[in-house]
Amino acid sequence: QAKAAGRNAIRFFDPAMQIALEENAAMLAELHQAIDNGELELFYQIQIDETKGIQGAEVLLRWFHPIRGMVSPLDFIPMAEESGLIIPIGRWVLESACHQLKVWENIPNRENWQISVNVSALQFQQENFVEIVQEIILSNNINPHGLKLELTESMVLDNVDIIIEKMHQLNQLGIDFSMDDFGTGYSSLSCLKRLPLKQLKIDQSFVRDITTDPDDAAIVQTIINLSNSLKYDVIAEGVETQEQRQFLFNNGCSQYQGYLFSRPVPIAEFEELVSSMSVNFAAALD
């Protein structure tokens, strides 16, 4: 092709870029097969309320590639979104999460636990998204109140009315919504108050330096106050230290998710964590 362009054509050939492109194409082809090959797995990260105990978990997707090993969602979700593969992958995530919910429904004291599922823009924009979710709920015979969908602010910038309508329909089924990474996007307050949300999730970038950076502290306080005003729950992500937890609690946020409690872990490890915590709760009551 370079020849066809003529001998004087100026061509930039960057071998590094070429390799990156080929690498990308290979990875995409492999991602295509990942569901069928059983290479996808959900990890569970516990969500805790200081006053009410365990609230449930957020499911976070992991891809175990036979050669590459564990691939971070940060590396393959964008690719899945660009290629449209996020549609079947997102469906698999929802189905697996609902399957787990069904298991939890039959365990005492877990009636109010919820599983939070990240939903990507393309997935939510599917015309039949509501029907898909309904179908998964019906076929697994689960209580829809156990399901919480995490959206991001960028998803509600365009076609707000259609998005809100869809949220209402899902709400009617009993499903809750959380606004993920809150504070990092551009959603306006007038838009925010129209959304039928259950929860705002304070982005971890604000939590990180909450005890040392007065700006971050002020932002977090503002988000907590906003949640109270709009009657939304508020949860902080990325809680890693007791100091952060204390700051959040003192300022009116009692729900947390972060390494302080647990990293996202496979379901077996999650169950171990829960039973060790139950023992601790019981010990604390003695």
Ligand code: C2E
């Ligand atoms: P997210 O939904 O905001 O998830 C929180 C991320 O923060 C997770 O990264 C989690 O492992 C990490 N995290 C949790 N606690 C801490 C902490 O205390 N400190 C630090 N430094 N990090 C913490 P992960 O699992 O790598 O996921 C990254 C992003 O990938 C997620 O961000 C979400 O946007 C996306 N993602 C993951 N699973 C799915 C999925 O099933 N579907 C879609 N559409 N996106 C997903």
Ligand code: MG
């Ligand atoms: Mg999330």
Ligand code: MG
């Ligand atoms: Mg987040």
Ligand code: MG
């Ligand atoms: Mg985040």
